[in-house]
Amino acid sequence: MPLAFIVWAFAVVIVYVFLARLWWFPPPINQHGITYDQHFLSTLLVTGVIFFLAQLALGYVIIRYRDRGKPAVYSHGNNKLEALWTSAAAILFIGAVLASTRVFAGVHLARPPENALRVEVLGKQFAWSFRYPGPDGKFGRTDIKLINDAAGNPFGLDDTDPAARDDIVTSSLRVPAGTPVRLTLKSRDVIHNFFVRELRLKQDLVPGMEIPLHFQADKTGVYEIPCSELCGLGHHQMRSTLEVLTPEEFRKWEQAQLEQLRQLQQP
Amino acid sequence: MSSPVVHHAVHAAPKGFLRKYIFSTDHKVIGKQYYLLALFSVFVGMLLSVLMRFHMIYPDAKVSWFEKLWPTGAAGGIMTPELYLSLMTMHGTIMVFFVLTTAPQSGFGNYFLPLQIGAEDMAFPVINMLSFWTTFAALVVLLAAFFVPGGAPLSGWTAYPPLSAVGEIAGPGQGTGQTLWILSIALFCGASLMGAINFIATTIDLRAKGMTLMRMPLTCWAWFVTAILSLLGFAVLLAAGILLLLDRVAGTSFFLPAGLVVNDQILNHKGGSPLLWQHLFWFFGHPEVYIAILPGMGLTSTVLSVFARKPIFGYRAMVYAILAIGFLGFLVWGHHMFVSGMNPYTGIAFSVLTMTIGVPSAIKTFNWIGTLWGSRIRFTTPMLFALGFVSLFVTGGISGIFLGQPALDLYLHDTYFVVGHFHMIMGVAAIFGIFAGTYYWFPKMYGRMMNETLGKIHFYLTFIGVYAIFTPMHFVGVAGNPRRYADFKEFEFLGQLMPVHTFMTHAAFFTAAVQLIFLFNFFWSMKKGARAPVNPWEATTLEWTVPSPPPHDNFGGRLPEVYRGAYEYSVPGADKDYLMQNEPVGAAKTQE
Numbered sequence: 001m002p003l004a005f006i007v008w009a010f011a012v013v014i015v016y017v018f019l020a021r022l023w024w025f026p027p028p029i030n031q032h033g034i035t036y037d038q039h040f041l042s043t044l045l046v047t048g049v050i051f052f053l054a055q056l057a058l059g060y061v062i063i064r065y066r067d068r069g070k071p072a073v074y075s076h077g078n079n080k081l082e083a084l085w086t087s088a089a090a091i092l093f094i095g096a097v098l099a100s101t102r103v104f105a106g107v108h109l110a111r112p113p114e115n116a117l118r119v120e121v122l123g124k125q126f127a128w129s130f131r132y133p134g135p136d137g138k139f140g141r142t143d144i145k146l147i148n149d150a151a152g153n154p155f156g157l158d159d160t161d162p163a164a165r166d167d168i169v170t171s172s173l174r175v176p177a178g179t180p181v182r183l184t185l186k187s188r189d190v191i192h193n194f195f196v197r198e199l200r201l202k203q204d205l206v207p208g209m210e211i212p213l214h215f216q217a218d219k220t221g222v223y224e225i226p227c228s229e230l231c232g233l234g235h236h237q238m239r240s241t242l243e244v245l246t247p248e249e250f251r252k253w254e255q256a257q258l259e260q261l262r263q264l265q266q267p
Numbered sequence: 268m269s270s271p272v273v274h275h276a277v278h279a280a281p282k283g284f285l286r287k288y289i290f291s292t293d294h295k296v297i298g299k300q301y302y303l304l305a306l307f308s309v310f311v312g313m314l315l316s317v318l319m320r321f322h323m324i325y326p327d328a329k330v331s332w333f334e335k336l337w338p339t340g341a342a343g344g345i346m347t348p349e350l351y352l353s354l355m356t357m358h359g360t361i362m363v364f365f366v367l368t369t370a371p372q373s374g375f376g377n378y379f380l381p382l383q384i385g386a387e388d389m390a391f392p393v394i395n396m397l398s399f400w401t402t403f404a405a406l407v408v409l410l411a412a413f414f415v416p417g418g419a420p421l422s423g424w425t426a427y428p429p430l431s432a433v434g435e436i437a438g439p440g441q442g443t444g445q446t447l448w449i450l451s452i453a454l455f456c457g458a459s460l461m462g463a464i465n466f467i468a469t470t471i472d473l474r475a476k477g478m479t480l481m482r483m484p485l486t487c488w489a490w491f492v493t494a495i496l497s498l499l500g501f502a503v504l505l506a507a508g509i510l511l512l513l514d515r516v517a518g519t520s521f522f523l524p525a526g527l528v529v530n531d532q533i534l535n536h537k538g539g540s541p542l543l544w545q546h547l548f549w550f551f552g553h554p555e556v557y558i559a560i561l562p563g564m565g566l567t568s569t570v571l572s573v574f575a576r577k578p579i580f581g582y583r584a585m586v587y588a589i590l591a592i593g594f595l596g597f598l599v600w601g602h603h604m605f606v607s608g609m610n611p612y613t614g615i616a617f618s619v620l621t622m623t624i625g626v627p628s629a630i631k632t633f634n635w636i637g638t639l640w641g642s643r644i645r646f647t648t649p650m651l652f653a654l655g656f657v658s659l660f661v662t663g664g665i666s667g668i669f670l671g672q673p674a675l676d677l678y679l680h681d682t683y684f685v686v687g688h689f690h691m692i693m694g695v696a697a698i699f700g701i702f703a704g705t706y707y708w709f710p711k712m713y714g715r716m717m718n719e720t721l722g723k724i725h726f727y728l729t730f731i732g733v734y735a736i737f738t739p740m741h742f743v744g745v746a747g748n749p750r751r752y753a754d755f756k757e758f759e760f761l762g763q764l765m766p767v768h769t770f771m772t773h774a775a776f777f778t779a780a781v782q783l784i785f786l787f788n789f790f791w792s793m794k795k796g797a798r799a800p801v802n803p804w805e806a807t808t809l810e811w812t813v814p815s816p817p818p819h820d821n822f823g824g825r826l827p828e829v830y831r832g833a834y835e836y837s838v839p840g841a842d843k844d845y846l847m848q849n850e851p852v853g854a855a856k857t858q859e
Contacts (some may be wrong), residue, residue, distance in 0.1 A: 002727065003651060007658050010734050014662075023742040023767065025678070026760070040675060047665045054632060054661045061639040062654060065575070066646065071844065072837040073641035077581035081637070082630070086584075089629035093622040096668060101615055103674035108611035125437070125530065144528050189529040190430040190437060191541060193606065193681060197747035197760070200678045202606050206541050207429055208524025211608045224758055228681045228749045230423050232430060232438040233349035236752035 001066060004059035011055035015048060029198045029219035029244065032106060036200040039103050043096055050092075107201065112214035116180035119173065122155055123185075123192030123205040126234030128225060129154040132168040134258065140164020144188070154188075165265060168257045174243045176250035177220050185211040193229035196242050204229055217244040280819040290400075292392035293819060297399050298378025299712060304403060305370035306789075308361050309698075310782070311410075315358040317779050320772040322346045322354075324765070326754035339439075340418050348753035349439045352421035355751060356440075357413070359424030360448065363555065364455050365406055367693065370701045371562035372497070373402070373462055376490040378712060380466065382810035383484050385475025385827045385849075387820050390468035394461050401458035409451035412444040420445040423751060425552070428522035428544050429529070432514040436530040449512045456505035459497045466494030475809070477829035481586070482848070484808050484833040485579065488586055489565025492593040496558050499597065500551040507547035514539070545607055549600035556693050557596045561589060563700020564631060564660075567653045569833070570703050571638050573806045574650035576844050578834040580637030581630075588627035588634075595624040605673040606680045614673040621671035628664055632657065643837070647804070648722030652703035655730045656696055662734075663692025666741060681751075684744025687737050695733040702726075705789070710803050714816045715796030721788040725781060732778030739767045807845050808833050 017023070028034050065072075120131040120139060127149075133139045140163035147156035157164045175181045185194055187205035194213070195202045198221075203213045227238035245253060281287045291297060321328070326346070333341035340350030377395065381388055389395045412419040417439045422431040426448065435442030470491040474483070483491075510521040514536075522544045525537030572579045579585060601609065601617030635657050644650065666688040669675050679685065702725075709717045743764045748755075755761035755768065802811040809827055810817070827849040835846040 001646070003646075003654060003730075006727070006731065010658075010662075010738070014738055017742060023746045023764070025745060025747070036674070036678065039672075040669075043669055043672070043675065047668050051661060051665045054636075055658060057636050058639075058654070058658055058661070061636060061642070062644065065639055065642045065644050067576075067643045070643060072575065072577040072643040074578065074837045074839055075580070075641065076578050077584065077634070077637065079581075081633075082581050082584045085633045086626060086630055089626045090623070093625040093629075093668065094619065097618045097622045097672050100618075100672040100674035104611065104615065104672075104677070107674075107677060108614070124528075144526055144533055147528055147531075149531070189527060190433075191427055195681075195747075195749065197678070202677050202680050204607050206608045207527055208540065209542075209608050224760060226747075226749050226752075226758055226761075230352070230427070230430070230751040233347070233352060233421060233753075235352070236348060236754055237757045239757050 001063060004062040007055050007059045007062070011052055015052055018044060018048065025200075026198050028200060029217050029221070029223070030215065031218070032103075032215065033198065033200045035103055035106065039100055042099070046092065046096065107213075107215075112180050112182040116182040116214060117175060118182050118184070119175070120155070121173070121183050121185045121194055121205065123187040123194070123227070123231070123238075124149075124154060124189050125232050126227070126238040127154070128171060128173075128227075128238065128240035130170050130173045131155055132170075132254070132257075133163075134166030134168055136163055136166055138163040140167050147188070159265075166258065166261065168254070168261065170257070172241045172243060173225065174245055174250060174253055175217060176247040177244050178216065178218055179247065180214060180216045183213045183215075185213055190231045191229050192227050192231050192238065194225065195228040196223050196225055198223045199242075202228060217242070220244045220246055290396060292388075292396045294377050294381050294389045294392065294395060295712075295817065297395050298374055298376070300399050301369055301377060301402070302374035304399075304406065305366050305374055305701075308365035308369070308406065310786075312358050312361040312366060313779050313782065315354045315361070317775055318346070319351060319354050319358065320775040322351050323754060324769050324772045326756065337418065349421055350418065351753040352423075352751070353413075353419035353440050353444070356421055356423050356448070357409070357419050360409060360452075362694065363424055363559070364452070365402075365409075367559035367697050368459065368555070369402065371566070371697065371704065372466075372490060372493050372558065373399070375486075375566070375704045375708065376466060376493075376562060377462075379708065379810055380469055380487060380490050381473065382711075382813065382817065382821055383487050383808050384470065384473060384478050385809050385822065385829060386469060386473035387822065387826070389465050390472055391465050395465055398458045398461035398465065401454055401461070405451045405454035405458060408447055408454060412440075412447040412451075415443040415447065417442045417444050420448045425548060426511070427548075428511060428514065428541050429527060432511055432522050433527065433529050433534060434515060436532055446512070446515060449508050449515070453505055453508045453512070456501040456508065459501040460505070463494040463497035463501070466490055467498065470494070475826050475829055478848075481583070482829055482832045484565075485568040485582070485585055485589070486562065486565040488589050489561040492589050493558050493561045496554040496561075496593055496596060500554040500558065503547055504551035507544060507551070510547075511544065542604070542607060542609065545604055546600070549603045550597070552603065553600040554596045556689075557592055559693050559697045560700070561592065563656060563697045563703075565589070566700050566704050566707070567635065567656045568631075568638070569808070570649050570653040570707055571635055571657075572834045572836065573804055574645045574647055574653075575639050575642030576645070576836045577638055577642040578832075578836055579634070580640070581634045582832065582834065584630055585634055588630045591627040592624060595620060595627070599624055602671055602673075602676075605676040611673075618671055618673050622668070625664070625668060625671070628660075632661055632664075647706070648717070648719055648726055649703045649707035649804075651723065651726040652699050652706060655726065656699040656703060659691055659696040659699055659733070662738075663688060663690075663696055666691070678747070679744060681749055682744040683740040683748045683750055686750045687740030687744060690737045690740070695737065702729075702785070707804070708810075709789075709792065710799030711810055711815050711817070713793050713796075714799050715792050716799050716803060717792040717796060718788050721784055725784045725788065728781040728784075729778060732774055732781060735774035736771050736778060739771050743767050805843075805845050807835055807847050809848055812847060812849055
C-alpha cells in the first residue's frame, strides 16, 4: 500500500523537475540546437505521458487489488489487448526514431558548403589543439617525429613545407559567428571526444581516423569544451573553449596570429 | 527422447567436507557458491561506488585510511584522479560480471533450473563445478589488480583501446593491472561458456515428463534464453580479449593504428582499428544487458503471479517477448557507438532496431500490469521487490527511448543521463530482481524464512534510496555533465551542478548503509529464522514440492510428472487457490 504512494510521489517529482526545467540544457546557439531542443521536447512529452501513466497504473493496481478477501480473476490474458499494445508501442517507438532521423542527418549526412572555414582538431592526453590552414587555405605537411608540445608544435608541423608555415595553431577554438565551420577531428594517442553543449554536438576523436564534423554558431560568446570520452587520469581536466567571435573580431584575431607567426619565423 | 534412461545426471551424495561443500558437483551447492560469490562482490562493488561518490564531492579531502589502502593512489590520504578511475573501472567490472551476470543466472539458475523442470541435477555436473571455480579464479585475478604496481586499470569496464592496449605509458594501472583485467575477463568468459552449455543442455534434455516448453515457468525460459545469449556473446568477448592481450604483449596491431604518439613516445604499430574493439565489445556488451536483466524479468513475472494469486497475463506473449529480446539483443550493439565515428547510415539502422527492442520490453510491462489487474495481492517482501522492479524497469526503460535516437545521443552520449539510464535498468532493476529472488527462494535454499519486517524496511528504504541516487543523474545529464570525471573543478558549468552531486552522494551513503539490514537479515535468518515449510508461499512450481532445503537428489529418486502450466492460481472450482504443476488432472479443469 505505501508503495503506491511512493511510486506516485516519485512520478510527480520527476515530471515536475522536467517541466520546471530545474536543470536544463544551456540555450542553443544555432538552428541545429533549436531543432534538437524541439525534438527533445517532443520525445519528452511522449515518453513523459507513458512514464506517468505506467507509474500511475502500477500504483492503482497496488491499491485497488490489495488482498481484501475477494478472489482473484482467473484469466490467462487477452490476445486483442496484446495485439493492441504491441502495435501501439511499435508505432510510437519507431515513429520517434524516424522523426529524429532528420536532426541526425542535418549533422552527419548533409555536406558543409565548400567555402566553410576549415579547422583541424587534435586531441592528446590531456589537451586540445586547433589548426587553421592560414591564407593559403592549405594545411601544411606534418610528421609525428617533429611533434614537440613544449615548443608549441603538437601537430608536428614541418616548417620546410611552405604550406605549413602559415598554419595557425591554438589551444582554443575561435570561429566567426554565422559562418559554416568544417572540423576534422584527429587524435594522436587515445580516444577523446569533442563536445560543445551549446552546439548540441558530440563526436569522438579516434586515432587513425579523420572524422569530419560541421556546424555553424550564430551567437557570439565563450563556450566550454569538455572531453567526453575517457582518456586517462587527466580526462576531467581536458578542457578548452569555443569562442564565437563576430566576423570582424575573427578577422582581426587571425591577422594578429599571422603577424605573430611571421615575427617568430624571421631568422 | 532417444534414451529413456537418464544416467548422466545421477551421482551419489558425497561424504567428505571437501566434496560436499567445496568441490561439489551438486547444482544446489554450486548455485549457493555462485550466490555467495556475487554477494561478496556486490558489497565490494558498492564500497567502491561509495568511495567514488565521496571523491566527487570532496576531491581534496584527506582521509588517513585511504593511504593505508592505496599508498600510491592516495599518497598523503588524498585520492588521486587515477585512483578514482581505477575504482570506477573495478566497480563496473565487478558489478557487471561478478554480480549481475553471476547471481541471477549462475546462482539462482543453477539452484532452481533443475528443480523447476523436474531434473535431479544439471546435465554436466563436473563442468558445472569447473565453471564455478573458474569464475572464482577470475574474481581473484581481478581483485589482484589492486595490489600490483600501478594499481588497478583505469580504462573503465569497456576497456577501449588504445587506452587499454598501449601499456603503462597511457597511465598508471594500464600496465600489469590492465593485463590482469583482461586475463580475468577471459577466465570469466570461459566459465560463462561452460555454464551456458550446461543450461542449454539441461533445459532441452532433462525436463520431467509432461514439462513441455510451454509449461515451463518463465524463469526457466529466461535462464534458457540468457544461456544462449551467453554462449554467443561471451565467445566473441573471449576472442576480443585475446586480441587485446596480443596487442599488449605480443606487439600485434589489431586495435592500434599507425602514427600513435602516446606520452611523447612514438609507437611502432600499424593497421589496426580502435573501432574494431568497440564492435566486438558491444556485440557482447549489449546482449550482456539482457543477460543481466532477463532472469530478473522471468523472476518478476513468477513472483507477481504467485503473490497476485492470478495466472500470468499473456504467458505466450511473455515467452515470445523473451525470445524477441534475445534475438534483437544481438542486432542493436551499434547504439553504443553513435558518436564513435562509425558510418552515420549505420547509426540510423541501429537506431531503428534499437527502438524495435523497446516493443517486447513494453509488452512485458503491459503484461505485468495485466497480471496485477483483478488480482488479490499479498504484500510479502519478494512481492514488494518485484513491484519495485516493474517501477524501476519503466523508469529505466523510458530514458532508453532518448538514448536510442542518434539525434538525441549527439548530446546525451557519455553524460550522466546514460549513467542514470543504465544504473536504473541494468543496475538496480536487475538488483531488485536478485533481491526478489533472494527473499522468495531463501526458504527453499536454507530451510528457514527470512525476517519479513526487516525485509520490508530494507525494501522501502532501498526503493527510496535508489530513486534518490539515480534520478538526479538524468537531470545533470541533461545539463551536459560528462561521465567518468574524477572531479568537477575544472569546468564552470559543472560547478553549478555540485549541489545535485552532493545530494546524490548522500543518497548513496544512505542506501549503502541500508544494505547492512539485508546482510544482517540474510545471515541471521540462516541460523535463527523460522523453519520453512515445503511451500511457504503457496506457489505452484516444482521446487515447492520438495523439502526445504531439498535432498541431494532433489526429488528423492522419483522424478515428478507435470500436468499443467506453471501459473494456475485461483482456478474456479479448485479447493484451494493454487494447483501444483504435478497435481494429477481431475483436481480441476485448467487452461493449457
